[in-house]
Amino acid sequence: xxxxxxxxxxxxxxxxxxxxxxxxxxxxWLPNAILTTIVTITLFKGHQTGLISAxxxxxxxxxxxxxxxxxxxxxxxxxxxxxxxxQHRMYEERWYWxxxxxxxxxxxxxxxxxxxxxxxxxxISFFAYLWYMVLPTVFWNAFIGAVIHNIMKYTQxxxxxxx
Amino acid sequence: MIHSDRKLIVFVAVSCMILALLGFxxxxxxxxxxxxxxxxxxxxxxxxxxxxxxxxxxxxxxxxDTAVIGAFTDSEKDNTIATLEQKLANQDEVVAENIRxxxxxxxxxxxxxxxxxxxxxxxxxxxxxxxxxxxxxxxVDGIEPNMAVVVPSGVVGFITDVYPHSARVQTFLDPRSxxxxxxxxxxxxxxxxxxxxxNRPNEPIMVNIARDGDVLVGDKLITSGYGGIYPKxxxxxxxxxxxxxxEGFVKNATIKPTVDFHRLEEVFIIxxxxxxxxxxxxxxxxxxxxxxRDQVQGVKGxxxx
Numbered sequence: 001x002x003x004x005x006x007x008x009x010x011x012x013x014x015x016x017x018x019x020x021x022x023x024x025x026x027x028x029w030l031p032n033a034i035l036t037t038i039v040t041i042t043l044f045k046g047h048q049t050g051l052i053s054a055x056x057x058x059x060x061x062x063x064x065x066x067x068x069x070x071x072x073x074x075x076x077x078x079x080x081x082x083x084x085x086x087q088h089r090m091y092e093e094r095w096y097w098x099x100x101x102x103x104x105x106x107x108x109x110x111x112x113x114x115x116x117x118x119x120x121x122x123x124i125s126f127f128a129y130l131w132y133m134v135l136p137t138v139f140w141n142a143f144i145g146a147v148i149h150n151i152m153k154y155t156q157x158x159x160x161x162x163x
Numbered sequence: 164m165i166h167s168d169r170k171l172i173v174f175v176a177v178s179c180m181i182l183a184l185l186g187f188x189x190x191x192x193x194x195x196x197x198x199x200x201x202x203x204x205x206x207x208x209x210x211x212x213x214x215x216x217x218x219x220x221x222x223x224x225x226x227x228d229t230a231v232i233g234a235f236t237d238s239e240k241d242n243t244i245a246t247l248e249q250k251l252a253n254q255d256e257v258v259a260e261n262i263r264x265x266x267x268x269x270x271x272x273x274x275x276x277x278x279x280x281x282x283x284x285x286x287x288x289x290x291x292x293x294x295x296x297x298x299x300x301x302x303v304d305g306i307e308p309n310m311a312v313v314v315p316s317g318v319v320g321f322i323t324d325v326y327p328h329s330a331r332v333q334t335f336l337d338p339r340s341x342x343x344x345x346x347x348x349x350x351x352x353x354x355x356x357x358x359x360x361x362n363r364p365n366e367p368i369m370v371n372i373a374r375d376g377d378v379l380v381g382d383k384l385i386t387s388g389y390g391g392i393y394p395k396x397x398x399x400x401x402x403x404x405x406x407x408x409x410e411g412f413v414k415n416a417t418i419k420p421t422v423d424f425h426r427l428e429e430v431f432i433i434x435x436x437x438x439x440x441x442x443x444x445x446x447x448x449x450x451x452x453x454x455x456r457d458q459v460q461g462v463k464g465x466x467x468x
Contacts, residue, residue: 011209014206015209015210015213018210018286018287018288019210019213019214019217019285019286019287020217022286022287022289022425023217023221026425026426027425028289028290028363028364028365029290030289030290030291031290032290051177055177060202063199063202064202064203064206064286065286065288066288066291066293066295067288067293067295067323067324067331067333068292068293070181071291071292071293072291073181074181074182077177077178077181081174113291113292117292117361122292122338122361123338123360123361124292124361124362125362128362128363129361129362132362132363133290133291133361133362133364137290
């Protein structure tokens with residue numbers, strides 16, 4: 001039952017990223033609900049679960065939404081390993097820590113992507129890309145992070161209660 | 164950060180696999196065909212259904228919004244007005260949809276030289292680097308790669324990947340896209356190339372214009388027909404800014420597309436066209452002698468006159 005729930009949550013997340021957010025945000029940039037979810041999962045469940053979710057989430061995002069394979073999966077995997085430094089210091093009550101870490105992960109994701117695109121020969125301008133495409137998403141990713149944090153905390157409390 | 168040798172080995176192995184897949188995927192247009200096609204087949208029905216549900220939810224939210232506003236008024240006259248406003252909101256949505264469909268129909272009828280198929284947009288990708296979206300028409304509907312995608316207001320992009328029941332469209336805002344254009348103004352007719360800019364996706368650039376090239380702010384750009392994908396004469400955008408390149412030998416023009424890419428709901432795919440492509444000048448390959456030995460012995464592979 002739990003696996004079925006996780007599967008449907010993944011489908012919902014994919015739908016939010018590919019359909020709901022583009023319908024809401026008529027801008028050149030778009031909040032990254034998948035990255036936010038992966039970071040929050042890592043903070044709550046550990047870096048092993050986070051790595052699995054990064055590979056699956058990034059792979060799905062690369063294959064089904066984007067068509068530049070590696071643009072999401074590679075940065076997500078690197079960010080999860082960087083997050084494993086702070087994961088053991090995480091307290092579930094501190095939702096603002098989740099927001100801060102999601103914001104940092106968003107900027108890191110942008111920087112890694114800049115390096116990848118430059119390495120593949122793309123004509124990318126560091127400051128222009130950061131200013132127009134990365135920084136506007138920081139607030140919204142942090143906001144989504146707060147929402148997902150509360151959802152994860154609620155499900156965690158229910159699991160603790162059962163046992 | 165990495166606490167044991169086993170985790171280090173796993174990390175290195177996963178990174179190597181990902182890098183290998185990266186190298187494989189970047190060599191060809193379709194990411195990983197044997198994975199992408201299967202996943203697209205599995206997800207297209209779900210994505211199509213959720214797109215339709217989302218459209219209805221958006222309409223319903225507008226109706227409920229008007230109803231909630233009406234619920235807070237207490238006088239009978241205000242309630243009547245609120246009810247009428249609610250009906251007006253419903254009608255506005257229907258009228259807007261009607262106008263959109265009529266524009267599509269008028270566009271199709273006014274271009275008998277094109278055979279077009281209409282398709283709905285089901286997923287969108289933008290905000291990182293690429294600028295693509297998926298439509299709900301695929302191989303079974305006669306869609307093939309490199310078909311042009313247009314709307315009444317102008318060019319959108321072209322088909323890059325085709326799956327059995329869906330297809331991916333790469334817009335000309337994508338940094339990997341380049342579209343041949345000419346300036347519509349009769350005194351100019353300057354030809355050039357418009358490329359997407361990943362740093363500012365909504366401002367593609369007409370690149371490498373000669374320094375004395377006749378281009379002015381406000382000029383309208385249409386497709387030139389070169390390249391074989393887009394028929395000649397389709398609207399692309401308007402010039403908003405012109406500036407010299409860093410070296411100063413050429414200039415670049417910033418373009419404002421005529422299409423609003425953030426509000427695309429239906430598009431046309433040009434499946435065939437009777438518009439002839441511009442004739443290409445015949446070019447015969449000719450090897451030029453580069454060294455003294457070439458001049459004496461003849462260039463290897465040179466065709467005898």
